[in-house]
Amino acid sequence: MFETETFLAASLLPALLIAFSAGILSFLSPCVLPIVPPYLAYMGGVSVTQMEDDQIARRRAVVASLFFILGLSTVFLILGAGASALGRTLLGYQSYLQMGAGTVVIIFGLHFLGVFRLKFLDQEMRVDAGDQGGSAFGAYFLGLAFAFGWTPCLGPILSAILSLATGTGDVGKGAVMLGVYAIGLGVPFLLVAAFFPQMKRPMAWMKRNLGIIEKISGVLLVIVGLAMATGFLTVFAYWMLEAFPALAIFG
Template identity: 40%
Template sequence: MVEHLLAAESTGVNTTVLSGGLLIALPIALLAGLVSFFSPCVLPLVPGYLSYVTGVSGADLAEARRGRMVAGASLFILGFTAVFVSTGALFGQFGQVFQGENKEIITRVMGVLVILLGLFFMGWIPGLTMREFRFHKKPTAGLLGAPVLGVLFGIGWTPCMGPTLAAVGTLSINEATAGRGALLTAVYCLGLGVPFILAAVAFRKALGAFGWVKKHYAWVMRIGGGMLILTGLLLVTGMWFSIVGEMQTWTNGFTVGI
């Protein structure tokens, strides 16, 4: 599905690689991925995920072979990246089909949605987002089951990951191409996945860093929610278009069909 959409995009007129919109959206997607990883819905489960995808018990993780740890984490990341990038491509295609002359109105509506997601993320609007949806039936532990577990991780919902990923999805719709939507969600996966790799490479040190983050969860949620609210305000007020127009003048020389 993703390959078909990207192929269709490449046959069209070349567009700017780093358009003004992407220059703003890519750092937001990266930060959203990092915030998701360090949120209380993901960070405490990292040792459990690493144990499961490597087939090594939690007590033995610190002594496990680094190559096996990195392989398991990488396969796990590959699983949820396939889910998220496919979704981002579909959202981008949706935006291309339905925006047209209504782009500005749709962008402002999405801005309101992103503001609400930010408030949800900070816990100021309790309700549906406070619930979790996870698949409790897990695949075989070890490297073979790692990508499957990643897929199950990707199609679940948690109050910490759901709002940030949905916000990246709205930005994918705003970019209005499958290629750009896939790129945005790939960068989100980079922010979410790289810390998994670092934790696999240096597990003992990672545990120390995780302990510090756990003491500051409130700030993680405030930073993530504040970023979403600010993004939503830019979309609602139209300042997003002004910034995009200004940045567009910097990138006119870089073109590719995405």
């Protein structure tokens, strides 16, 4: 039991790094990045032009973004806790779960690389947030709607993080992992809102290179999937524990 708990402690830090990176990659996905400016403007109750020229308008967008991130986090925390609870229930089948989850993540990575296309991953279900723009409640509700409505589009990356959360078998750690994923996805919204004039050029460059970003995401997913399916993630976690014994305090 102690060995298992120690392993989970060692594996938590790299898993959190993967979760945060996955959140950023989700932000850079083709179905999220292009809609960032109009979403920020809608949530703040301002126009895109006002966000460029008016500092007060940007502040309103920043406040709205904070509540938007809170809405995202609410959904993903629940998903993380649920996945971890499932992992605890199926603890005796962890090796099979890791192999199966790794295989699924590899398939999603190959989808991003264009080896084949899974049509249901090219679709998105946008949930109408109603006439709630310009209010904290509206931004929070939009965060909830975003987390649910964009799940098909975020599916490949999100599934990898959910698989890692399932592998922990710990509800608290699984929730933390998905919370970190939500932060990785949500904080870029906050940065764009706060520094919109300065971020216009980098965002334009990213939009022009969405294909390259998608390929990079695919490569990373294949690597993570292989690590999960072959058990290398477990080996790496034990190596982390031996190299950095202080990681045991996270348990």
